[in-house]
Amino acid sequence: MKRQFVLAAAVSAFAAPAAISETAPDDVVFNEYAVEASLTGVAGDAEAGAKVMTNRGQGNCVACHMVGTMPDVPFQGNVGPALDGAGDRWTEAELRGLLVDSKQAFDGTVMPAFYKTSGFIRPGDGYTGKAATDTFGPILTAQQVEDVVAYLLTLKE
Amino acid sequence: MNYSRFAGSVAAAALVFGAMTAGAEPVEDTLVVNGEIEMTTYNESAPDYIPGLYEQWSGWHFREGETRAMQADDFDNPGMLAAEAGLALWETADGTEGKSCADCHGGIDSMAGLRPTLPKYNEAKGELYSMEMYVNDCRTERMGADAWKWSGGDMVAMTAAITMQSRGMPMNVAIDGPAEEFWKKGEEIYYTRYGQLELSCANCHEDNYGNYIRADHLSQGQINGFPTYRLKNAALVSIHNRFRGCIRDTRAETFAEGSPEFVALELYVASRGNGLSVEGPAVRN
Numbered sequence: 001m002k003r004q005f006v007l008a009a010a011v012s013a014f015a016a017p018a019a020i021s022e023t024a025p026d027d028v029v030f031n032e033y034a035v036e037a038s039l040t041g042v043a044g045d046a047e048a049g050a051k052v053m054t055n056r057g058q059g060n061c062v063a064c065h066m067v068g069t070m071p072d073v074p075f076q077g078n079v080g081p082a083l084d085g086a087g088d089r090w091t092e093a094e095l096r097g098l099l100v101d102s103k104q105a106f107d108g109t110v111m112p113a114f115y116k117t118s119g120f121i122r123p124g125d126g127y128t129g130k131a132a133t134d135t136f137g138p139i140l141t142a143q144q145v146e147d148v149v150a151y152l153l154t155l156k157e
Numbered sequence: 158m159n160y161s162r163f164a165g166s167v168a169a170a171a172l173v174f175g176a177m178t179a180g181a182e183p184v185e186d187t188l189v190v191n192g193e194i195e196m197t198t199y200n201e202s203a204p205d206y207i208p209g210l211y212e213q214w215s216g217w218h219f220r221e222g223e224t225r226a227m228q229a230d231d232f233d234n235p236g237m238l239a240a241e242a243g244l245a246l247w248e249t250a251d252g253t254e255g256k257s258c259a260d261c262h263g264g265i266d267s268m269a270g271l272r273p274t275l276p277k278y279n280e281a282k283g284e285l286y287s288m289e290m291y292v293n294d295c296r297t298e299r300m301g302a303d304a305w306k307w308s309g310g311d312m313v314a315m316t317a318a319i320t321m322q323s324r325g326m327p328m329n330v331a332i333d334g335p336a337e338e339f340w341k342k343g344e345e346i347y348y349t350r351y352g353q354l355e356l357s358c359a360n361c362h363e364d365n366y367g368n369y370i371r372a373d374h375l376s377q378g379q380i381n382g383f384p385t386y387r388l389k390n391a392a393l394v395s396i397h398n399r400f401r402g403c404i405r406d407t408r409a410e411t412f413a414e415g416s417p418e419f420v421a422l423e424l425y426v427a428s429r430g431n432g433l434s435v436e437g438p439a440v441r442n
Contacts, residue, residue, distance in 0.1 A: 056371075060371070062371065063370050063371040064370060075372035076371075077369045077371050078368050079365050079368050079369070079370055079375075110356060110360045110361075110364065110365070112353065112354040112355060112356070113355070120351075120352065120353055120409075121349060121350065121351050121355075122352060122410040123352060123408065123409065123410065124405065124409045124411070125410075126408060127405055127406065128405070129401060129404070129405035129409075129410065131410040132353075132410065136353075139353060139354075139408075
């Protein structure tokens, strides 16, 4: 079933726009804390992922994590562990799961779930302090998650 | 909850910088304002009604040397300008009654000792009251003047001027008796993980003080320095303004300044700092 989906998605990626095969946040299937299937069927772009990781309005991963391969990015935080070697420690499916919802792996962690749209208390409309609209999306798009996973997989020691 | 015991241990606590957890590195330094007001900015133990906190640090310890130095001398403290405007407002008649604060209260030094006890339960109103609420009650009920906006310039200037009268005194809010239900509500808010980032006050200010979140050196989020001059805003800011900013940064819908939620949270956060000196107006980033 899972494999079929990946194949179908990979095929459709050539024919149709990626959005069609995107898995919605509430439909993501976890295998323990890993997510085997690509969220889009479109291979991640590591370079784009690096941008997502440093952009304050997007992943802003460096707010909490140091990444040795990004020496030009100022002010990297230390709330979480350094991400160097993450590509050795985790499989692609595990990294995808950590990005979608890291609380599946780390109970009670401060790391936000980047591809989730339900279960929040007083969700806001971005960083405005106002209430979210009914249709607010996840912090990262499905493709941005795939892009970040692709970058993390390059972090080998 | 044993208040007197706590107060006693605070008085006895010397400025001992004991063992700190790895990674938690507030700067070791002592704050004496104008060479005369000795501030307690660190206590090696914390009130026992806060199980998650085992030591107290003023936010002053987490700022750069230059910022810390600004607070040590009123001539260098940019917050003093607004505080002086507040002193002038104290003497200024306003409203249909044509009265000033001074007409009823005398010199502003009569307010010494107030800041450490706020917010507190107001018997007559049956509500938890912050300084802003007392100020606005005087304006609307006794002066016949308009209420000031919570974070408006006049209000922040006035709260700075009143706060200053208690500089160096230990924070000492009551959390028992009628205040208890408000305190509990504040405690619940403090530990609730709001917003799309699902972060509580405790996640940043209890679990991670001393760590860096991007460029920000996380402090314990204490409010003994408020109103605080924020270099980033180039202005004095109120406690509720700070709360709002922190909740907004979790991608959450915030509570309003002056809301019962924020007054309750203010009491709870103040109690986490019971024993730290009143510093306001402090200087922070």
